[in-house]
Amino acid sequence: MTANVIRVVGARVHNLKNITVEIPRDKLVVITGLSGSGKSSLAFDTIFAEGQRRYVESLSAYARQFLGQMDKPDVDYIEGLSPAVSIDQKGVSHNPRSTVGTVTEIYDYLRLLYARIGIPHCPECGREVTKQSAQEIVDVVASLPESSRLLILSPLVRGRKGTHQAVLEEIRKTGFVRARVDGVVHELDEDIQMDRYKIHNIEAVVDRVLLHHDADPDEQKAFLTRLTDSIETSLKFGDGYLIVQDITDANAPHDMYFSEHLACPEHGSVLPEIEPRTFSFNTPHGACPNCQGLGGKLEIDAELLIPDPNLSLTEGAIALSEWSGPKEEGGYYWQSLEAAAHFYDIDLRAPVRTLPQEKLDIIFYGTRGKEIPITYKSVKGHEYVFDREFEGVIGNLMRRYNETNSEYMREKIGLFMNMRPCPTCGGKRLRREAMAVTVDDKNIVEITEWPILQTLEWAEHLIGSSTPLNSRQQTIAERILKEINERLGFLVDVGLDYLTLRRSAGSLSGGEAQRIRLATQIGSRLMGVLYVLDEPSIGLHPRDNTRLLRTLKGLRDLGNSVIVVEHDSETILSADWILDLGPGAGEHGGKVVAEGTVDHILENPDSLTGAYLSGRLQVDIPRERRTGNGKALTIVGARENNLKNIKVKIPLGKFVCITGVSGSGKSTLMIEILYKALAARLHGAHTQPGDYDRIDGIDFVDKVINIDQSPIGRTPRSNPGTYTSLFDQIRSLFAELPESKMRGYRPGRFSFNVHG
The missing domain is CATH 1.10.8.280 (ABC transporter ATPase domain-like)
Structure with a gap:
């Protein structure tokens, strides 16, 4: 029997009353009940904690030291457990470099796609650039004005710290007699000293030439031969790069850059070799040099x-x-x-x-x-x-x-x-060179600024019958696009089609972060895993709930056990098995009131959940509404994020609900604009509200409070009594007792945060 069930015997974590339950494996199981009835204690603090603990204990002692070891939950024993994965509602990351694209790894595949089939363009003029041969470089240099004085330089060190004495010695051994160090030409027999902690540039001086266009044919031929040899030597010694310095005007010398790799023949703009890291805003190779890839300053x-x-x-x-x-x-x-x-x-x-x-x-x-x-x-x-x-x-x-x-x-x-x-990149995070590479005439920033659904349609278009890619590009991109399409599809399935890949991970709600982790787990295609989820339907509009349920069932159909802590009626009715805990909350909960299929729960007279699902009990809808005080807050010209210059009137003295499908702009309007504007105006808060014209009626409001999903604190010294300041009153009460006064005890004597 235990091969097909997870059997929990004698669970006593928190308020659980020594319960024993059998949960079928490879099913979608919902644990429901009143708030505080013990749902999370059973699902997370008992089943998940024990599954995670056993998996970690199976690893070597060396591996265990890098992983957080969970305490054994207060339970007699659990049978039939699999390796467990918890998907809760914690924020993804507060790192400003973390985005939806990086968290889901979709951006990594996009970087690979652009590195393999992207077409580079000149950042200056936008024309497509190709690699330059040595002969093409010779033609450009030979066409410079008459009497131009030139230095042919081979770059060896570019933007690296160190004393670089070995590089100078290598230049000497090769037969060169001069080198340019940080823009200054030195004889190599000089004692050239460099600060090891500063960034340096070193080029070998391969040749010095003076252009004469009116020379006789033999001299011109000899000059071109010499110039060709010098340029080929520079390219060979400089790994395909060379610099030509024009020193005709000694007071205003300037460099011309050439490359056998990628360069614009018109502007001389040299692009680096296109690699995946070229499109990463987390590395110096791709990040904007001004904001270092943050997109702002x-x-x-x-x-x-x-x-x-x-x-x-x-x-x-x-x-x-x-x-x-x-x-x-x-x-x-x-x-x-x-x-x-x-x-x-x-x-x-x-x-x-x-x-x-x-x-x-x-x-x-x-x-x-x-x-x-x-x-x-x-x-x-x-x-x-x-x-x-x-x-x-x-x-x-x-x-x-x-x-x-x-x-x-x-x-x-x-x-x-x-x-x-950032004034340099305009908030795009990347270098100009990275944004000059396109696929289907779109650069990588444009793709990440689209809603995920539009990005998915574009990626599907690239592998469709009317693809703009040639046969070579299709062959290279086939597997990359397959991964991109699947991962984007998973995000759409969990109701996140309105997000963009460049959306900061720190700005996601707890529900959005949870659904992103859910989509990532589906993309991993693991089998035989126990998934434990905490109310994934929170924040979802009913329109998106069907897609979420389809995703949960898909996770189950891969061969996994899915346990969901949930209150949503549609999710409960879709479950294969239901555990209803109660009958009350806290000390009055912790028992299994009902368990079984949906029909069993609906028919059970003791199940409060079943009573509401069957319609025996209903939430009363008030017949009369509050009249309010006749005053209102009016937001005029709200334009932040996706808001379309809207005007909203919010009556005061009433219970007001702001609703709409996921991603419609509810939080943007209420938090980013209204709350931040009121907090700055009423309380002097250093908050920057979103883009809007004005808010009328602020004088009718005295205080604004934002109650969001952020945790109240992680310190082990904090509890509900201290957080609500109730414990201050309790300590004061004990300090007023006659015995306390006799002993000279003050309120601090009754604080567990004060020594003594």
């Missing part, structure tokens, strides 16, 4: 710096103490601001909103190199007069943020910073 936000523009600077409009208005003895920063205001005739007593933009630019960004007279009076009364550039409030804060070693100072200034799109 932290910058001081003027709106956070001056939360109330109706105040003047002397009234403390700037929300930093050192810049927040005159004191009895103003510090250097304030006195330098006064000096700049005097020099440029800026009224420090006028409301900030009335100051013209050019005056605000001086306040924020300083005099941009121009020195002005500054008078500084120290706390001891000494007065100093000097000329110095005024760096501006934002300029000063950015300098201090970049230079300080104090974590406190970085956190303090960081409160006034926001992530802004």
